[in-house]
Amino acid sequence: MVYGVGGNPSDKRKGKSFEERVQSWRERGYTAHFMTGIAWGEYQDYFTGEWDGKWHLDEGQVERGGDTIWHGRMVPYIVPTANYLKYIKEMHVKRVIDAGIDAIYMEEPEFWARAGYSEAFKREWQAYYGFPWRPQHESPENTYLSNKLKYQLYYNALKDVFTYAKEYGKSKGMDIRCYVPTHSLVNYSQWQIVSPEASLASLDVVDGYIAQVWTGTAREPNYFNGKEKERVFETAFLEYGSMESMTAPTGRKMFFLTDPIEDWPRDWVDYKNNYEATFTAQLLYPQIADYEVMPWPDRIYEGLYRVSKDSEEKAKIPRHYSTQMQVMINTLNHMPLSENTVSGSHGISVLMANSLMFQRFPTHDGYEDPQLANFYGQALPFLKRGVPVKTVHLENVSYKETLKDTRVLLMTYSNMKPMSAEGHRYLAQWVKKGGILVYSGRDEDPYQTVTEWWNSDGNTYQRPSDHLFEQLGIPAGAATGEYTYGKGTVHIFRNDPKEYVLKKGGDQQFIQVVKDLYERNSANSLIFKNQLYLERGPYDIAAVLDENDDAAAFTIDGPVIDLYDPALPVLARKVVQPGRQALLYNLSRVVTPSTPQVLASASRIYEEDITGNSYAFVCRSPLHTTNVMRVLLPTEPRQFAVVDPEGNPVSDVRTSWDASSHTYFLQFENHPDGMHVKLDW
Incomplete structure (x- = not known):
């Protein structure tokens, strides 16, 4: 995946053009795709006027105090104006397609919640709403309107750019695929960033997503049992889950990102432990088997980071970690789709909506949602007890697949609002057929009264939940308690979900009620485990x-x-x-155990050749890394040979035979041009 037409600094120092960089990968046997940022990038020629003779730094995203939000030197986060999109199409997308690339990734459509004060944004406001800009800090309604516009601007931007890419590609006889690498809705909401997220799945010019989940997003602290701390595995599990559920009903392609380090400088021990946590989390989604691995390989192999938490010594990636990382990544080549499910009680889901991103900044009327506690307050009490809780997107409830496997749906409007009335009808139909809905909310946050569909155009509901409850035959402002609708049940808690996690033991009643509802009229218990x-x-x-x-x-x-x-x-x-x-x-589940095969390796295997008494193959992996492999054989080899790409025998090879598993262990230095291995028995 070649990044940016202008590349990154290491490419520029070598003086390579974009086309030369693409060709260099093709010569190595790779299929080249293209990625660049849609909200930021090496677009200095646009901002400094080199492209059209006009200065465009006023199109950066600007905070209340007048400061531009920068992604890098002379690289602001961008308000995606029509002129900027024209530049992206003409100077980047067209050139990429002309170079023969047929897959384009426009990453991170991001508008900071704290932004919204630039002249460019004010112009977009006037054009979209038809009335002059309003400062978002002055009222909850202004904040809501501001974030809705940010959301819409990047929705329109991607639609525009991808439509152009597909049409231009078609004019050249090419089928261009367009993808959006994006953080999860969980993360953007927690980091106070607005992005189109789930709505993009309805665009026919979007072919899929990359779920950008890694240590940097998953280590964001959250609350559980009264304690705020990093919970990397649990957060990653919920992030990957929100990305999977965002696209599963629509059938769009989903790649999971996995990254062995992160943007923030830490130590190698920290990176290793958290990589295992996020890597495991992604593998627990057995219906996803496509991955983006090792983004920014230069920083992974060449970056200098602390050797331990308490040390000031910095070093390149330790050999043991690069070896482990390459074993993990090469395992993904063989990771199958599976109909198996994660152990535990299934059927508990948490409802999400894109408007989770709209209420995060600034704070109004003293209402706080610390570290997205209203979301985690519904999810962590179950996940921490070994229940593989899922997320469901309100935008997707019209798809029959969305709620198919949900028995109990947990929801609140304390941290989000429904952007249309339509979803309530589908939720009511689901309950009527036997679904169980648990609503937690005081409905007192300052966004309850923003001018929206539930209180305008003839609607006079005080709160969006009143409209939902009306669909369910429940009176407006209904008190805590249980209600019946058709074959289903609604339980209302007049607590905001954050109350379940901000205090120690705050989730006890919530957990017990959900457990009782889950087990009612069912032979299945809600199993808690660790x-x-x-x-x-x-x-x-x-x-x-x-x-x-x-x-x-x-x-x-x-x-x-x-x-x-x-x-x-x-x-x-x-x-x-x-x-x-x-x-x-698990060696008891080897496929075709009578066939010699590499079961695990820190390299990729090519050109396998099996005879009656020998097994040969070529293995490729980066320079200056150590290869390890475990090979299944019918019997212990009587001899082996490892030969480098120039045909020279390699003498520094460690081997061992494990008779119990019939596996042979080899260790030697890697080479990208391929080491030739032959085993005879």
């Missing part, structure tokens, strides 16, 4: 949760290969402690 486990082809994937009444370790019986250990040991059993995760190759 782990999530999935069998996916030959792989065992497990995460053991901490902050749980059950502090026991989780044991997986072998024999298994531990893929998070760069020594690739064969274990009779794997014991996973609370707060840790595991990815294992």
Whole structure:
């Protein structure tokens, strides 16, 4: 995936043009795609007037105090004006398609919630609303209007750019695919950024997404049981889940991003532990098997980071971590789709809406939602008890697949508002057929009274929930309690969900009521435990949760290969402690166990050749990294040979035979042009 027409600084120093960079990858056998930012990028020629003779720095996103929000030097976050989009199409998209690239990724359509004060934004406001701009800090309504416009601007921007890309490609006989790499709705809401998110799935010019979830997003602290802290695995699990559920009903393509480091400088131990957490979280979605791996490989292999938390010494990636990372990434080549499900009680979902992003900044009338606690207050009480809770997007409830597997739907309007009345009709139909809806909310936040569909154009509902309740045969402002509608049940709590997690033990009643509702008229209990486990082809994937009444370790019986250990040991059993995760190759589930094969490797395998008594292959991986592999063979080899790309025998090879698993371990230095391995028995 070649980034940016202008590239990054390391490319420029080498003097390579965009077309030369693309060709250099093609010569290595890669298919080249293109990615660039839609809200920021190396577009200095636009801002300084080189493109059209006019200065455009006034189109940056601006805070209340007049400061531009910068992504880099002379790289502001952008208000996507029509002129800017014309520049993107003419100077970037056209050139990329002319270079023969047929897949374009426009990443991170981001408008900061704290922005909205530039002259460019004021002009867009007047054009969209038909009345003069209003400062968002002056009222909740202004904030809501401002963020709705930010949302719409990037929706329109991507529609415009992708429409052009597809039409221009068609004129050249090419089928251009267009993707949006984007953070999750969970993360953008928590980081106070506005983006089109789920609405893009309705655009026929959007072919899919990359779920940009990694340590940097997943380590954002949240509250549970009265304590604010990082919960990287749990947050990643909810982030990936919100991305999967955003597109699952629409059938759009979804890639999961996985990144072994993050933007913020930390230490290598921190990166490794959190990479395992996010990597495990993504694998627990067995209906996704496409991934973006190793973004920014130069910073992974060449970046200098602290060797440990308490050390000031900086070094390049340790060999043990690069080896482990490459084992993990190459495992994804073989990660199958699976109909298996994560262990635990299924059917509890949390409702989300794009308007989660609209109420985050600034604070009005003293109403706080610390660290998105109204969302996590519904999800973490169950996830932390080993329930694989899902998310559901209000924008998708018209698709029959959306609520198909949901038994209990948790929702609130304390942190979001319905952008149309339509969703309520679908929710009411779902309840009428037997669904269970649990609504938590005091309905007192300052956004309840913004001018919106529920209180305008003939509607006079005081709160959006009043309209929902009317559809369900429940009186407006109904008190705490249980209500029946058709075959279904509605339970109302007059608490904002944040109250379940901001105080220790604050979720007890909430948990008990949901448990009782879940188990009513059903033979299935709502099981609480301290782990999530999935069998996916030959792989065992497990995460053991901490902050749980059950502090026991989780044991997986072998024999298994531990893929998070760069020594690739064969274990009779794997014991996973609370707060840790595991990815294992279960040797009892090898596909075609009579066939010699590489089961795990820190390289990619090519040109396999099997005879009656030999197995040969070529393995490729980056320079200055160590390859490890575990190879399944019918018997211990009597000899082996490792030959480098120039045909020279390699003598520095470590090997060992594990008779119990019939696997041979090899370790030697990698090479991108391919090391030739031959095993004879």
